[in-house]
Amino acid sequence: MPRSSPSLDMTPMVDLAFLLVTFFMLTSKFRATEPVVVDPPSSTSQILLPENVMLVTVDTTGRVFFDLTGKDVRRKMLEGMAQKYQIGFSEQQYQRFSVMGTFGMPVKDLPSYIDADEKKRVLMDKNALGVPTDSLHNQLADWILQGYSSSQNNLMSKGLAGKDLKAKGIRYAIKADGLTNYKKVKRVIDIFGENQIFQFNLITNLKGAAPALAAAH
Amino acid sequence: MAEVNSGGDDGGKKGKKKRPKKGSTRIDMTPMVDLAFLLLTFFILATTLSKPKTMEIVYPKKDNKEIEKTKIDYRLANTILLGEKDDQVYYYPGKFKTDTTVLEPIDLSKDGLRKLLLDKNKTVNDKVVQLESQLLKRQINDSTFKSLRGKAKGDTLAPFFIVKTVDKTKYKTVIDVIDEMNIANAGKYAVIDMADAEKAALAKKITK
Numbered sequence: 001m002p003r004s005s006p007s008l009d010m011t012p013m014v015d016l017a018f019l020l021v022t023f024f025m026l027t028s029k030f031r032a033t034e035p036v037v038v039d040p041p042s043s044t045s046q047i048l049l050p051e052n053v054m055l056v057t058v059d060t061t062g063r064v065f066f067d068l069t070g071k072d073v074r075r076k077m078l079e080g081m082a083q084k085y086q087i088g089f090s091e092q093q094y095q096r097f098s099v100m101g102t103f104g105m106p107v108k109d110l111p112s113y114i115d116a117d118e119k120k121r122v123l124m125d126k127n128a129l130g131v132p133t134d135s136l137h138n139q140l141a142d143w144i145l146q147g148y149s150s151s152q153n154n155l156m157s158k159g160l161a162g163k164d165l166k167a168k169g170i171r172y173a174i175k176a177d178g179l180t181n182y183k184k185v186k187r188v189i190d191i192f193g194e195n196q197i198f199q200f201n202l203i204t205n206l207k208g209a210a211p212a213l214a215a216a217h
Numbered sequence: 218m219a220e221v222n223s224g225g226d227d228g229g230k231k232g233k234k235k236r237p238k239k240g241s242t243r244i245d246m247t248p249m250v251d252l253a254f255l256l257l258t259f260f261i262l263a264t265t266l267s268k269p270k271t272m273e274i275v276y277p278k279k280d281n282k283e284i285e286k287t288k289i290d291y292r293l294a295n296t297i298l299l300g301e302k303d304d305q306v307y308y309y310p311g312k313f314k315t316d317t318t319v320l321e322p323i324d325l326s327k328d329g330l331r332k333l334l335l336d337k338n339k340t341v342n343d344k345v346v347q348l349e350s351q352l353l354k355r356q357i358n359d360s361t362f363k364s365l366r367g368k369a370k371g372d373t374l375a376p377f378f379i380v381k382t383v384d385k386t387k388y389k390t391v392i393d394v395i396d397e398m399n400i401a402n403a404g405k406y407a408v409i410d411m412a413d414a415e416k417a418a419l420a421k422k423i424t425k
Contacts, residue, residue, distance in 0.1 A: 014250055017254055018253050021257050024260030027264070040269075041389035041393065043270070044400060045273075048271065178387065178388055178392070179388070181388070182384075182385075182387065182390075183384040185391075198275055198276045199276075200274050201273055202271060202273075203269050203270070204269075204272050204392060205269075
């Protein structure tokens with residue numbers, strides 16, 4: 001009897017491996033580059049960040065950055081803002097904005113930020129003023145309102161209503177640095193509150209301790 | 218005897234046919250497999266790690282002044298004052314009275330705030346721990362667990378905690394305290410601004 005070759009048929013394994021690679025490549029979303037480095041405090045909470053989320057970031061100096069997921073939603077939101085603040089955006093700018101990440105500047109500076117290339121943006125992020133939150137130019141409130149309505153419209157156009165709409169509706173996340181003064185975070189929460197939004201997901205790092213064990217003590 | 222000769226004549230011919238020597242059609246797939254698994258590992262790790270953890274919190278609907286006004290049973294109230302630094306944390310039970318209330322310093326460690334909260338919230342915590350073990354043993358299902366836990370946490374006799382902050386309280390301190398609340402299974406808590414009288418008492422305590 002001839003000895004069988006020591007090399008085995010790897011084809012099915014390769015098939016499987018590439019299938020999984022493709023799956024993960026397509027389903028995973030890469031974290032967009034963040035304009036500010038924020039080190040959130042740690043907690044024992046295990047809850048994951050929901051999918052459809054409006055994220056407000058507050059850095060150590062209290063600058064506010066805004067982000068919203070969803071390409072179409074972002075576009076609609078910017079259209080709303082453009083109308084409100086009488087700023088014209090070109091088609092190309094709309095397209096670039098819809099795939100952008102977090103930003104933090106008054107809305108009038110937004111067109112030049114959208115047009116800027118990677119290198120310029122880093123510099124602009126460094127000197128960014130943050131989204132204005134003072135009561136005179138409360139642009140954050142406008143972003144929240146426009147973001148909410150465009151997200152809601154988007155979900156409704158997909159045929160969601162009632163309970164489903166509520167379950168899949170937009171969530172509000174706040175990410176702040178551990179060293180940020182609470183007053184600045186509170187200002188953001190108050191602005192949300194003025195718009196009848198009271199439930200938040202505060203982004204934290206995971207701490208090692210198991211809460212169940214600690215509670216049982 | 219048991220041999221059956223069927224199609225024996227053409228079976229033998231195959232091997233005898235002379236063909237030009239062909240190279241093996243098999244290629245060594247090891248490097249490709251290596252690469253595939255490397256990518257696979259990368260994507261698995263990258264996706265699970267990039268999803269940040271969050272803490273859910275509901276803020277009170279009305280503004281601070283109205284909370285003060287609403288009739289609350291101060292026997293169940295526990296207030297935690299947060300100063301500018303994370304070692305300036307003080308506690309007092311019940312209602313604040315300028316003359317008689319004594320601020321008790323407390324630290325954010327395991328034996329400080331956590332002990333206090335677990336102590337105060339003992340009945341609720343015990344109930345939740347019991348429910349958790351029931352869930353683990355599959356005696357109750359997930360949705361009943363959630364509703365029972367909500368009921369236990371929202372019990373009218375459960376103590377409630379008021380976290381009061383000053384302007385310069387660090388966000389980290391607030392999160393730490395909320396985290397302790399979650400660990401102690403305290404369902405009733407609110408984060409609000411500190412009143413002037415409390416600020417004065419706190420300042421007095423710190424300068425001492």
